[in-house]
Amino acid sequence: MSAISAVDVVKRFRHLALPKQTTLKETIVKRLLGGSRNRRSIEAIAGVSFSVRPGQVLGIVGRNGSGKTTLLRLLSGVYAPDEGRIEISGTLAPLLSLAAGFHPDLSGRENARIELMILGFSPKQIQQRMDQIIDFAEIGEFVDAPVRTYSSGMMMRLAFAAAVSVDPDVLLLDEVLAVGDAAFAEKCLACVDDFRKRGKTIVLVTHSTQLVRERCDVAMWLDRGKVAAFGDPVEVTDAYYQAAKESERSEVAVQKRKAPLRTIVVFGNCQAEALANIIKKDVLVQSRFRVVYYPDYETPGQARETPTPEELNASALLFSQHGPDPFPYFDQLPKECLMVRFPSVDLNLLWPFNCVNPYNRPKPEFDWGPFPYGDRIILECVEKDMPPDEILEYYLTGWPRYKPDLNRLGQLERARLETRDGHCDLKMAPWVMEHFRNRRLFWTVNHPAQIVLREVLQRLIHASASVDPDLQDADLEETQRVYFPAGEQLSIANIPIHPKLAEELQLEWYNPHQSFEVFGKVYSYEEYFRRMIDYCVSERAAAAITAPA
């Protein structure tokens, strides 16, 4: 004797293939034109047989769209099977979906009445159960409020209470325990246990394999309308879990293979190129990004490299030396692309230039001459193999030996800025680039460029975390450890420089004995240098940009 028995049950949906909204006109026109009536049917349940003994709890698991709900509706009698038969002995109470059968404008009490009447109860029998329902649902005075004012949790409480009050021989529950708070879920489960003890049969559709293991006597795994496994809950859920995991893994793998690497666009001059080359070397970056360097100048005799549309479409981050706007392909970047900007002046502040060989300038309007410092200082440091701290010291104190003409330097820089557009005016010396590549230069001083780089990398990691669900916290920690050994937390990517500040810098360049007055405060050069770095990474920098000039 079984409480539920299903034999070769088949359920097809014929009408789903048709467009949902048909009009009389369309149908008549189609008929007149003799068009074929497109009636593909979909087999939602394709030959399912099983039986459940009284007192058993059957748990049904399966992926979305595998036919669980359809099967439950067949059991409840909402649908009739196209083939096969279903037999249920005893009374039946289905709890199929939350809002189903609830009229939004009627109160909870009225809806519960109708619910029970649908199951064939008389007003007298309902009256006896009503208090029990209200007690069980614990929704208080809401019972007389329209159901449209209910939360989904309250709806579920009421629906469950109504279904249970019927005290049916067979109870069908469709994924309803997922809604509602833990306390009520516990109450429902206690109720399920109670039913089971009293020899009632329960069919439970759920996504929780744990629930199936703990509460069910038998389990069914439904896959594409067929029974993939039936029997011991632990075995069935294990098999289901394994299969789900595997298919998920293969899906992720397929997605990964399909998804092109995201692009990091680095835009700027040779300094930016140096940064791009360093970023490119990062293993973490390599696994997720393609780094594209796009120069903001033209190299005479060479075609300008341009990013491809694919690269632009896949951009996760634009790292722009001169702000995002001058980037010629800015409009083609996707909306979610992050932007990190650093102004040129930050890098120029301490950057060792080699301007000895500004090659192939078409019309030199200015006598460039050699840059007398910077790279030479660095060269000395490197040749003496100084530790970073000493390099800083040497760099900060040593350069006056070269007796730079500050006025000339200022003119140089201004000329460089003025004539930069469309021309290559500066090229970093190859050996400097080499040091950049080996990261040694970045360890020489606590250079704003270094800070920018750190910031870029941190942004990168965050950007990739948002686009790459695979990225683990451990990866982030590892990155933090490598690039931020001191544990700094940087918060500003768009490092602002006040125009007035930039102006002052140009006029009073590189004089360690000179004090700077910036925004009404006086700094020595070294102080200023330190503060500059602090400033670049501080919240105040953002505020300074709006400070009165």
Add this chain to the structure above:
Amino acid sequence: MIRQVANPFAPALAQKIFHYRWLLYELVSRDLKLRYRGSVLGFAWTLLNPLLFMAVYTLVFGVYLRFGIHNYPVFLMSGIMAWQWFATGMQIGTSSIIDGRMYVGKTVFPAELLVIVPVLSNCVNFAFSLPFLIAIVFLFHQHLGAPLLLLPVLMLAQALLMTGLLFFFATLNVFFRDLQQLVQVVLTLLFFLIPIFYAPDVIPAFARSFVLANPIAVLIIGYQHIFYYNDFPNVASLAYVFIVATVLVAAGYAMFAHYREALGEYL
């Protein structure tokens, strides 16, 4: 719990109605409650509506055009009340299955009840407005007598007729939602084609048999006989209405039963 095999014959419908009588009662009272919930005048609208009609039609056809119908308000009201039941019931009933989509195909809900509810709830409305109609009859010093005994028969015939039609309309409306609009238009036209605000004898002879072949016209004339002429309705034409209505119910329910499964899929 009750597994009734769909039986495409009216007796199955009767069984179902009996089995779900409490639910039907609940649904009808819910329908009446919801209709007036949140409205200030409530049930008064059921009376106010024909009353306004009466005022305007009496003005237009009794005073301006001078139809020459004695006690025109009584004549008009005796037909228009039943017409209101018919028209409102058909209009709401046509979309009844769509409006009940929270039940159909989602619970073990007998969808036929959805079709019957608007017929009955509007019937109750009609019944509630009868005292008002009778008051008007007496107000104009007209008489009511034995023909009043046939009123329940007329009402039963009308309920059957509406149920039969609605099984067709409500079912088809799920698949062709234009039907709702179509029914609306046809109802407006019928209002003028049926002798509701004019007497049947103004219809030229050649057209009269066409008009009288319409069961709802027969019913309206029947109501007019009872309330205005104080006369028995034509029994033969009443029998005709019953036959048409019964056939419609049987055929309509058969069609509904045939598509019952598909309803849930479409909604």
